[in-house]
Amino acid sequence: MSHSRGGSGGGRRNRGQYFGHKNSKILVGDKGREVLENINENSLVIKQFRVYAAELDSKHDRYEAVVKLSRDITIESKRIIFLLHTFDKESKRDAVLGEAKTRLDVLAKTLFKSIAQELDGQNPFQYLRAYTAGIQEYIEAVTFYQYLESNKLDDWKDLERSLIYVVPCEIKSTPWDGALEPAAYTSREIRTMLTPHEYILGIADLTGELMRKCISNLGSGDIASCFQTCNFVRSIYIGFLGCVGSSGKEINRKLYTLKQSLIKMENVCYTVKVRGSEIPKHMLADVAIGASNEYAAEDDEGYHPF
Structure with missing residues (x-):
């Protein structure tokens, strides 16, 4: 048994050992530097991987931006819920509900609009997990307000429509008789998916x-x-x-x-x-x-x- 542990097939003890002159060992950093120096930047494969890297970096940056917006939505929604818990008398009802309604509308028109702008032209399902916590907390705040106001909940499609925004869109001008027509503007819809x-x-x-x-x-x-x-x-x-x-x-x-x-x-x-x-x-x-x-x-x- 002792022979098998110390022999040439001893496994862990002999892993990573190099036989011969000590200067013949090739460092990984030197090898990697050599490979980078010999990369052909004009190669189609290298160019394509550069495109992939830029696309992944853009996706990760966008994902982190949506996570930060979701965190702000969660914080503000919790504050609105706390506000709705404060009134215990009918005399305070209108004031509290009015303030909560205003803050909920501001939340929908600012932070959720920013999410819609970040995800404009993207697949929203790839980023849903980035803001699911924020939108759930927002739904909790909105429905809590709806119940306190009317003792019922509105249809979820009404809430979905409140997260649709109309933004201006510029139409590219085309040459006409040697001159460019002035740029025209139209509108289009962007939305935060619910x-x-x-x-x-x-x-x-x-x-x-x-x-x-x-x-x-x-x-x-x-x-x-x-x-x-x-x-x-x-x-x-x-x-x-x-x-x-x-x-x-x-x-x-x-x-x-x-x-x-x-x-x-x-x-x-x-x-x-x-x-x-x-x-x-x-x-x-x-x-x-x-x-x-x-x-x-x-x-x-x-x-x-x-």
Whole structure:
């Protein structure tokens, strides 16, 4: 056994060893420098690879620019969601909703327009992962605003249309009687792609904010809105059950979180309904929230997310 370890076929110990004069070893850097010096820049193969390199560099730079825009969208969307959580009285409703609407419109007209300009003429599916986090957070903020304003959600196509922009386009002038005609301008549409998949993921995140709003309304004494919000989230959950088996892992993961939020809301509403008459109003919120954590989350009938 010792002979096999130290013999000529000993593997790891002999790897990388060079026999002969020590100056005969060729360094990789010297070899690479020699190859670069002998490259024929007029070769069609080399020219084509230069084109590929420039194309990849341009794609990577564009991808990073979209990632930065998505990060800014995420930050501003979170701030808008926080703003929507601040009003707890009807007197503050119009002011808060008005400010949130203005900031959402600015977000759509600036950062999302910049994404549309970056991806103009490109395949948007190659860059979807670069801004998926930002657009999901934006959908969460928009739908949260829609629910607080009208207790319903608009169609996702309406949101898609809000991300379409009209930009001027110059038409190249052509010679006419020895002179160039003045340049003419027209308009064309550019858009930030919004897929139904991203919209569904944003709706799943919305349910977490609705759960927090439900608990907040209970603390302020608005019990009726707690039941209304719980029923709304339950209808969303029923719709999501139709995606089981035909959706990806990400939707299944968010569906599990949605279910936990719904269970907490249902337990709160159950406690308020059953024990609400025997608990003082100023203690109702604390008792209901504390009791909601005591109930075990039972498996839904026939549903297995993973």
